[in-house]
Amino acid sequence: MRFRYFSGTASGPLPSRGGSRVRYRPVIPIRITGPSQFVLHDCLLDTGADDVVFPTTFAPIIGIDLSQAPQRMIGLAGRGAVVCRYASVKLWLSDGAGETYDWNATVGFVPVPFRNALLGHAGFLQFFNAEFRGQDREVILTTNPSFPGRRV
Amino acid sequence: MTWDEHFKNRGELPLAERERYYGKHVAWNMDGTQIVASGEDDFEVFQALKRAGYNTEQVVFTYIPLPDEVMMGGAFGPDEENAS
Numbered sequence: 256m257r258f259r260y261f262s263g264t265a266s267g268p269l270p271s272r273g274g275s276r277v278r279y280r281p282v283i284p285i286r287i288t289g290p291s292q293f294v295l296h297d298c299l300l301d302t303g304a305d306d307v308v309f310p311t312t313f314a315p316i317i318g319i320d321l322s323q324a325p326q327r328m329i330g331l332a333g334r335g336a337v338v339c340r341y342a343s344v345k346l347w348l349s350d351g352a353g354e355t356y357d358w359n360a361t362v363g364f365v366p367v368p369f370r371n372a373l374l375g376h377a378g379f380l381q382f383f384n385a386e387f388r389g390q391d392r393e394v395i396l397t398t399n400p401s402f403p404g405r406r407v
Numbered sequence: 408m409t410w411d412e413h414f415k416n417r418g419e420l421p422l423a424e425r426e427r428y429y430g431k432h433v434a435w436n437m438d439g440t441q442i443v444a445s446g447e448d449d450f451e452v453f454q455a456l457k458r459a460g461y462n463t464e465q466v467v468f469t470y471i472p473l474p475d476e477v478m479m480g481g482a483f484g485p486d487e488e489n490a491s
Contacts, residue, residue, distance in 0.1 A: 259411050262418065266474045284410060284467055296449075297469035312450040316463070351409035368448060370470040 256350040258283045260392040261297075279392045282371055286347035287362070291318025293347070297371055300385065300394060304375025305329070307346075307362040308339065313372070314364050317344070321364055331367060339363040346379070347407070348396070358382065358404025413439035413467070429473050434466035 260279035268274040281300040286293050287309070294316055296309075306329070314321050324340040331337050341361050349355035360378030374380065382402040386395040398406075416439035424442075432452050434444045444455035449468055456463045 259414065261414055263472055264474060282469075284413075293464055294453075295464075295467045297467065310449065312448040316450060316453045349410075351411075351413070370472065370476075 256348070256354050256396045258350065258394050258396070260394070262392075281387065281394050283348070283374075283394075285372070285374065286349075286357075287313075287317060288345040288347065289314075289317030289319045289342075293317065293345075298374045299371040300380070300387075301373040301375050302380065302385075304373040305377060306339070306375045307360060307373065307378040308375065309362060309364050309372040310368060311340070311364045311366045312368075314342070319344070319364070324364075329363065329365070331365060331369070334367055334369075337365050337367055339365045349407075355407040356398060356402070356404055357407055358402065408438060413437070416440045425471065428471040430471065432468065432470050434461070434463075434468050437465055437467070439467070 258281070261282040263278050263280065265276045265278065268276060269278065272278065282297050283300060284295050285298045286295050294313075296313070311321060319342045321340040321342065324342050326338050326340045328336045329339040341363050343359060343361050345357055346360050346362075347355070347357040362378055382398060382404075383396045384399050388395065413435075417435060420442070428442055428445055431445045432447065432449050433442045434452050434456055435441070436443050443461055443466060444452050444459060446452040446455055452468060453463060456466060
């Protein structure tokens with residue numbers, strides 16, 4: 256599956272981009288299903304994240320009660336240690352062009368208003384081989400033999 | 408519609424309209440041609456969608472970054488921190 260990087264335009268030249276005003280980010284849409292409904296959400300492919308993480312404000316939307324959920328402290332870059340509560344969901348990924356997968360995963364929810372949900376290793380990147388093609392500003396995701404779900 | 412088309416359409420939203428949503432969480436329609444709800448977090452967006460009668464499974468939730476926002480994985484830069 257091929258996903259083009261999402262682009263954003265800054266108000267002025269970006270030194271790290273050689274004066275260009277455009278930034279590119281590997282943001283892709285994921286469908287997350289809980290007990291009450293599913294929701295499509297943009298997520299950041301983050302090879303530096305151990306887990307798949309959503310903000311806790313997202314849990315009630317899909318009907319997840321985190322009050323009895325297992326929890327642990329995690330380090331979130333720029334935020335220090337925060338409580339992360341875990342729940343099982345179904346994740347669904349499609350390129351919109353005929354290739355679609357779904358699988359079960361245990362994902363984290365943190366009480367931090369960060370921007371894009373993070374697609375880290377456990378539950379996501381562990382199941383895909385990811386080729387970040389910087390020059391072409393796209394990422395190629397291919398399921399690997401450990402993928403536990405199904406092609407839909 | 409492919410996601411490439413969806414994202415391409417998002418990029419064509421007029422700047423004046425996009426500016427209204429800087430720093431907000433939003434929901435796009437499935438074509439990526441219109442922001443149909445916004446809020447300070449995903450749950451506010453969800454509530455706004457419900458109030459307006461939208462099917463909350465037929466939108467894409469996301470965040471509209473500030474133009475000079477610097478993202479570092481789960482973190483974000485001091486400019487954005489001050490703005491939130």
